[in-house]
Amino acid sequence: MFEGAELGHKVSKQAFETGLPELRTRLVLAQQALRNSHVPVIIIIAGVDGAGKGGLVNRLTEWMDPRGLQVHAYWDESDEERERPRSWRFWRTLPYRGSIGMLFGAWYNEPLALCLSEQASESAVESAMKLINDFECMLCEDKALILKFWFHLSKEDQKSRLKSLAKDPRSHWRMAPEAQKAYKHYDRFVRIAERVIRETDTEFAPWHLVEAADHRFRDLTVGRILVQAIESHLAVEKSLPVIPFSCTQPPKNSTARETLLDRVDLQRILAKKEYKEQLVSYQEQINKLAWMAYKSKRAIIFVFEGWDASGKGGAIRRMTQAIDARLYRVIPVSAPTDEERAHHYLWRFWRHIPRAGKIAVFDRSWYGRVLVERVESFASENEWQRAYFQINEFEEQLVQHGIVLCKFWLHISPDEQLKRFRAREKIPYKQYKITEEDWRNRDRWDDYESAVNEMVTRTSTEFSKWTLVSANDKRNARIEVLKTVCKRLETVLS
Amino acid sequence: MFEGAELGHKVSKQAFETGLPELRTRLVLAQQALRNSHVPVIIIIAGVDGAGKGGLVNRLTEWMDPRGLQVHAYWDESDEERERPRSWRFWRTLPYRGSIGMLFGAWYNEPLALCLSEQASESAVESAMKLINDFECMLCEDKALILKFWFHLSKEDQKSRLKSLAKDPRSHWRMAPEAQKAYKHYDRFVRIAERVIRETDTEFAPWHLVEAADHRFRDLTVGRILVQAIESHLAVEKSLPVIPFSCTQPPKNSTARETLLDRVDLQRILAKKEYKEQLVSYQEQINKLAWMAYKSKRAIIFVFEGWDASGKGGAIRRMTQAIDARLYRVIPVSAPTDEERAHHYLWRFWRHIPRAGKIAVFDRSWYGRVLVERVESFASENEWQRAYFQINEFEEQLVQHGIVLCKFWLHISPDEQLKRFRAREKIPYKQYKITEEDWRNRDRWDDYESAVNEMVTRTSTEFSKWTLVSANDKRNARIEVLKTVCKRLETVLS
Numbered sequence: 001m002f003e004g005a006e007l008g009h010k011v012s013k014q015a016f017e018t019g020l021p022e023l024r025t026r027l028v029l030a031q032q033a034l035r036n037s038h039v040p041v042i043i044i045i046a047g048v049d050g051a052g053k054g055g056l057v058n059r060l061t062e063w064m065d066p067r068g069l070q071v072h073a074y075w076d077e078s079d080e081e082r083e084r085p086r087s088w089r090f091w092r093t094l095p096y097r098g099s100i101g102m103l104f105g106a107w108y109n110e111p112l113a114l115c116l117s118e119q120a121s122e123s124a125v126e127s128a129m130k131l132i133n134d135f136e137c138m139l140c141e142d143k144a145l146i147l148k149f150w151f152h153l154s155k156e157d158q159k160s161r162l163k164s165l166a167k168d169p170r171s172h173w174r175m176a177p178e179a180q181k182a183y184k185h186y187d188r189f190v191r192i193a194e195r196v197i198r199e200t201d202t203e204f205a206p207w208h209l210v211e212a213a214d215h216r217f218r219d220l221t222v223g224r225i226l227v228q229a230i231e232s233h234l235a236v237e238k239s240l241p242v243i244p245f246s247c248t249q250p251p252k253n254s255t256a257r258e259t260l261l262d263r264v265d266l267q268r269i270l271a272k273k274e275y276k277e278q279l280v281s282y283q284e285q286i287n288k289l290a291w292m293a294y295k296s297k298r299a300i301i302f303v304f305e306g307w308d309a310s311g312k313g314g315a316i317r318r319m320t321q322a323i324d325a326r327l328y329r330v331i332p333v334s335a336p337t338d339e340e341r342a343h344h345y346l347w348r349f350w351r352h353i354p355r356a357g358k359i360a361v362f363d364r365s366w367y368g369r370v371l372v373e374r375v376e377s378f379a380s381e382n383e384w385q386r387a388y389f390q391i392n393e394f395e396e397q398l399v400q401h402g403i404v405l406c407k408f409w410l411h412i413s414p415d416e417q418l419k420r421f422r423a424r425e426k427i428p429y430k431q432y433k434i435t436e437e438d439w440r441n442r443d444r445w446d447d448y449e450s451a452v453n454e455m456v457t458r459t460s461t462e463f464s465k466w467t468l469v470s471a472n473d474k475r476n477a478r479i480e481v482l483k484t485v486c487k488r489l490e491t492v493l494s
Numbered sequence: 495m496f497e498g499a500e501l502g503h504k505v506s507k508q509a510f511e512t513g514l515p516e517l518r519t520r521l522v523l524a525q526q527a528l529r530n531s532h533v534p535v536i537i538i539i540a541g542v543d544g545a546g547k548g549g550l551v552n553r554l555t556e557w558m559d560p561r562g563l564q565v566h567a568y569w570d571e572s573d574e575e576r577e578r579p580r581s582w583r584f585w586r587t588l589p590y591r592g593s594i595g596m597l598f599g600a601w602y603n604e605p606l607a608l609c610l611s612e613q614a615s616e617s618a619v620e621s622a623m624k625l626i627n628d629f630e631c632m633l634c635e636d637k638a639l640i641l642k643f644w645f646h647l648s649k650e651d652q653k654s655r656l657k658s659l660a661k662d663p664r665s666h667w668r669m670a671p672e673a674q675k676a677y678k679h680y681d682r683f684v685r686i687a688e689r690v691i692r693e694t695d696t697e698f699a700p701w702h703l704v705e706a707a708d709h710r711f712r713d714l715t716v717g718r719i720l721v722q723a724i725e726s727h728l729a730v731e732k733s734l735p736v737i738p739f740s741c742t743q744p745p746k747n748s749t750a751r752e753t754l755l756d757r758v759d760l761q762r763i764l765a766k767k768e769y770k771e772q773l774v775s776y777q778e779q780i781n782k783l784a785w786m787a788y789k790s791k792r793a794i795i796f797v798f799e800g801w802d803a804s805g806k807g808g809a810i811r812r813m814t815q816a817i818d819a820r821l822y823r824v825i826p827v828s829a830p831t832d833e834e835r836a837h838h839y840l841w842r843f844w845r846h847i848p849r850a851g852k853i854a855v856f857d858r859s860w861y862g863r864v865l866v867e868r869v870e871s872f873a874s875e876n877e878w879q880r881a882y883f884q885i886n887e888f889e890e891q892l893v894q895h896g897i898v899l900c901k902f903w904l905h906i907s908p909d910e911q912l913k914r915f916r917a918r919e920k921i922p923y924k925q926y927k928i929t930e931e932d933w934r935n936r937d938r939w940d941d942y943e944s945a946v947n948e949m950v951t952r953t954s955t956e957f958s959k960w961t962l963v964s965a966n967d968k969r970n971a972r973i974e975v976l977k978t979v980c981k982r983l984e985t986v987l988s
Contacts, residue, residue: 025923032926057819062811065926066826066857073820078849080572104820317556325551326567326598332560338832355572363560429519432526432559 001194005152005209011216023223024063030230031065034098037234040144040343041100043226046108047151048189049182050161051212056151057102059219060226068099074109083299083356085401086110087135091350096342097143107132108148108196115192116185129199131393136205138390141382142344145233146205149222150197151212159183259453264411266472275475282482283322289489290323290359296493297356299403302485303365306410307448308438309420310471311478315410316361318478319485328359333368345369345379345387346394353398366391370455375447388458399463404492407464408481409456410471414445495688499646499703505710517717518557524724525559528592531728534638534837535594537720540602541645542683543676544655545706550645551596553713554720562593568603577793577850579895580604581629585844590836591637601626602642602690609686610679623693625887630699632884635876636838639727640699643716644691645706653677753947758905760966769969776976777816783983784817784853790987791850793897796979797859800904801942802932803914804965805972809904810855812972813979822853827862839863839873839881840888847892860885864949869941882952893957898986901958902975903950904965908939 011019034041043060045053057071072093081089087107095101105112111128114120136146153161166180182189201207208225212218270278293300302319304312320328331352340348346366354360369387373379379387398405412420421438424430441448456466467484471477505513528535537554539547551565566587575583581601589595599606605622608614630640647655660674676683695701702719706712764772787794796813798806814822825846834842840860848854863881867873873881892899906914915936918928935942950960961978965971 021923028923028926054819058815058817061814061819061824066807066810066824067828069824071819071823075820076849078572078574080574102819313560316560320555321552323552325548325555325565325596326569329565330555330560330563334561355570429515429522432522 001197002152002190002209005211006154007211008213009211009217009221010214011220013216016216016220019220023220023227026227026231027064027223030227030234031068031100033234034100034230035068036098037237038097038143039233039237040095040097040139041230042095042106042139042144042146043100043102044106044108044146044148045102045104045151046106046112046149047210047212048153048158048186048193049179050158050165051151051153052215052218053104053151055215056149056219056222057104060102060223063223064100069102070095070099071102071104072106073104074106080355083297084353085397085403087131087397088350088353090135091347094139094343094347096339098342107135108200111196112192115196116189129196132200133202134389134393136200136202138386138393139344140204141386143237144344145229147226147229148200148205148207149225150193150207150209151218152209153212155183155186157213158186259449260456260468261411261449261453264468264470266411266413266416266470268470268476269473270475270479272475275479278479279318279482282479282486283318285486286319286322286482286489287324289486289493290327292493293359293404293489294327294357298493299354299356300359300489301354301398301403301405302359302361303367303405303407304361304363304410305365305367305371305408306469306471307412307417308441309417309424309434310410310412311474312363312410313433314474315408315469315471315478315481316363319482320361323359327357328361329354330361330363333362333364346390349394353403366394367455367459370459371448371451372441374451375444388455391459392461392464395459395461395464404489405464406485406488407459407466408469408484409452409466410469410477412471414442416472417442495691496646496684496703499705500648501705502707503705503711503715504708505714507710510710510714513714517714517721520721520725521558521717524721524728525562525594527728528594528724529562530592531731532591532637533727533731534589534591534633535724536589536600536633536638536640537594537596538600538602538640538642539596539598539645540600540606540643541704541706542647542652542680542687543673544652544659545645545647546709546712547598547645549709550643550713550716551598554596554717557717558594564589564593564595565598566595566600567598568600574849577791578847579891579897581625581891582844582847584629585841588633588837588841590833592836601629602694605690606686609690610683623690626694627696628887630694630696632880632887633838634698635880637731638838639723641720641723642694642699642701643719644687644701644703645712646703647706649677649680651707652680753943754950754962755905755943755947758962758964760905760907760910760964762964762970763967764969764973766969769973772973773812773976776973776980777812779980780813780816780976780983781818783980783987784821786987787853787898787983788821788851792987793848793850794853794983795848795892795897795899796853796855797861797899797901798855798857798904799859799861799865799902800963800965801906801911802935803911803918803928804904804906805968806857806904807927808968809902809963809965809972809975810857813976814855817853821851822855823848824855824857827856827858840884843888847897860888861949861953864953865942865945866935868945869938882949885953886955886958889953889955889958898983899958900979900982901953901960902963902978903946903960904963904971906965908936910966911936 045057047053061069061071070093074089074093077089090103090107093101093103111125111132114125114128140146162180162183197207197209208222210218210221290300302316304316306312316330320330329352336348340351349362349366352360352362366387369379369391370384374384395405421434421442424434456468460466467480469477469480539551541547555563555565564587568583568587571583584597584601587595587597605619605626608619608622634640656674656677691701691703702716704712704715784794796810798810800806810824814824823846830842834845843856843860846854846856860881863873863885864878868878889899915928915932918924950962954960961974963971963974963978
């Protein structure tokens with residue numbers, strides 16, 4: 001694979017300086033056009049040791065407008081990062097729309113290290129690759145332009161390069177004597193790199209192999225690929241071909257008349273006395289379980305979705321009442337801020353993933369994408385269709401990291417909703433809860449109902465199931481929630 | 495001081511429930527009004543162990559609209575926090591305008607621990623208190639409403655409370671046997687608390703002592719103080735009395751004709767040959783020094799200010815060229831995002847304070863407050879006048895934490911600027927750098943000049959001096975910058 005990057009390409013100083021002004025002009029103009037677009041540009045810089053990745057990044061930084069240009073290296077993982085799923089550190093450094101992020105190694109450092117470790121199982125390697133492809137696919141579907149550069153040196157070139165770097169007083173290689181010996185593992189490293197590149201070289205996020213022996217050739221080549229890619233990406237941005245939805249097809253809506261929601265028995269009620277007894281008992285358990293989770297460093301995420309006025313807030317409060325206020329955080333989800341809008345829609349939820357031992361309670365969540373955004377056409381059909389897959393992947397990452405995830409849909413009948421809307425209008429400190437929008441949503445009950453059914457069907461996975469709560473009776477709903485939470489935490493923590 | 499909080503106040507269950515609806519209605523309405531204001535509300539929850547601080551916060555959370563309500567506890571410092579100045583963790587959790595943040599202990603945990611440690615020197619304690627008062631003063635000047643609650647229990651009450659908590663299966667006190675003995679240090683703790691409260695009980699951020707023996711009295715009292723405070727703060731928000739600027743008065747503008755800027759010798763030039771030689775030599779040093787700083791975990795912050803077209807970008811690039819791209823980040827400062835606008839103006843800079851061993855290069859900075867915001871009247875006179883003091887405090891915190899701070903003003907003459915504007919218009923990849931705004935700013939040269947002079951005078955402190963760079967000759971400017979950086983880093987790191 002790498003033969004094409006060992007051709008001995010060179011650019012003379014003169015040719016370099018002649019070509020530069022035009023390239024810089026195009027780069028700056030491309031950046032300007034980019035700034036007015038919805039496209040984030042992700043540049044991944046990888047390759048063999050000694051290929052001058054740092055030098056290349058410095059060069060690009062010099063050529064371009066520093067506004068909207070960010071560089072990230074991922075060498076020292078912080079404890080805040082270690083306590084979250086692996087991709088959290090990438091999410092927090094993704095460039096915003098209209099800007100360019102140059103990422104050293106990014107999500108490729110890990111599969112490379114994994115392959116090098118020898119102990120990694122074949123399936124671990126494969127799932128790492130799949131995760132990367134899915135992640136990049138998701139970003140591209142969200143208009144991102146991903147450019148992956150692999151810088152190559154022949155074995156001989158690497159050896160001599162590392163030797164001279166080791167002597168250069170301006171080089172950090174002097175500080176890392178073991179890295180100076182990287183050429184000893186050259187063959188193995190290149191073989192592994194070849195595999196990683198091959199398996200992650202996709203149509204939407206292709207790799208570019210760049211011969212790095214001559215730094216002027218290297219820098220000019222990257223500059224030209226970059227400017228060309230931005231120009232053509234922007235030219236077609238609005239008419240971007242819809243990426244065919246290649247992920248495993250989900251089950252189609254069942255043709256049976258009865259839906260999952262229909263099966264929720266809305267008649268269940270709970271008498272006041274029983275309610276009070278059970279409330280106290282479950283709250284005691286939850287308090288203990290929350291402290292146990294804290295001690296065993298398990299984070300917990302609760303997702304509450306449900307009809308307007310289905311009692312989400314009340315159910316959440318009955319639960320959080322029992323938990324030490326220092327342990328949990330309630331995240332009410334409403335309109336995104338402009339920083340949130342400038343990223344993939346999942347970004348704003350990744351922000352709130354709790355640290356080890358802490359609890360996040362989402363009052364509405366990422367499911368807005370396949371509920372309100374779908375029904376109100378804030379998201380295109382392609383966007384919300386893809387969201388099922390993206391959400392499942394997202395939740396799988398949370399669960400695989402050891403986070404306990406509980407999802408509730410609070411179900412009520414249209415009649416019950418009407419009764420509650422009217423009641424809310426009468427209680428002064430509840431009036432704020434009922435708005436014009438609630439009445440509008442109510443008119444679209446059927447649309448929401450099929451969206452909910454599809455959501456529950458397509459995002460009830462083996463690692464993350466929905467709990468449909470019978471919520472016509474508030475007492476019943478609250479106890480069902482508390483009971484489920486207790487059961488779940490007991491299973492997980494024992 | 496605490497006698498008034500040992501009066502045995504009680505509220506019966508019936509009285510509590512009768513008073514509640516009105517209180518809740520007022521709270522929710524106050525929150526609504528708050529949402530449309532520029533006021534962030536900071537509630538600090540502190541007091542003796544066992545007073546039920548967690549319970550109180552849960553109660554307030556129940557009563558209010560969870561939107562725009564955040565709770566923060568500060569028990570486990572992360573390494574990302576440890577690597578920055580102490581107040582970084584508070585800055586990142588400050589509530590945004592229109593919202594309420596309930597902070598457990600917040601910046602009071604530390605002075606309390608300091609006093610309890612016995613080893614703390616008197617001056618350390620005093621400077622901790624002063625820092626708090628200055629910090630709170632600054633937030634209040636920025637419209638914040640700060641409410642500080644101290645929950646008190648008599649010695650006897652605490653003892654019995656801790657005992658029963660230790661038995662309560664719902665209490666985390668069971669997990670912390672040593673905390674159950676807190677009453678053994680009661681007298682000492684209360685004496686120390688009294689001092690901390692007394693010295694931080696200011697007109698703009700007063701303490702409220704609350705008797706905590708009866709939880710209904712405690713919760714109602716806090717609820718009422720809170721709603722009352724928000725209501726009256728909002729009522730006068732627009733006509734808020736300007737807090738007299740009480741901090742040490744800075745030197746008035748000197749009456750002498752000659753200013754600091756005048757003293758910059760703009761005639762200095764550097765021949766091409768000398769420039770090239772020195773460039774290479776300084777860049778080698780800087781590369782080494784940057785790695786040394788990394789190894790010794792010292793963060794570095796560079797601030798570049800200067801006239802439009804004074805060559806900031808070029809000087810920055812000559813420096814960053816020499817530094818490994820993984821070590822530094824350039825932060826070009828332009829218009830704030832809406833999340834940034836929703837906080838104190840320094841918040842957006844605190845965000846970018848680098849971790850240990852890393853470098854941040856600010857291309858324009860917090861000095862915008864006393865330059866463009868002053869001249870263009872984006873900030874009121876009171877705001878920019880206060881900013882000198884706030885900036886000095888901010889920088890002092892950075893330096894005290896061990897961060898190396900270098901500030902440059904690149905000085906050119908109006909004629910030189912005109913020449914450069916015209917030249918920029920002719921080079922295609924530089925045209926983007928020159929805008930209508932630059933021409934407008936140029937018309938106000940004199941206003942900017944006095945703003946710069948005042949800035950340099952008032953923010954050249956013993957811990958953070960300005961370097962005025964003679965920049966009519968670009969080569970001279972770049973070498974002056976590099977030389978200063980080398981000298982500075984050598985002094986600090988050797």
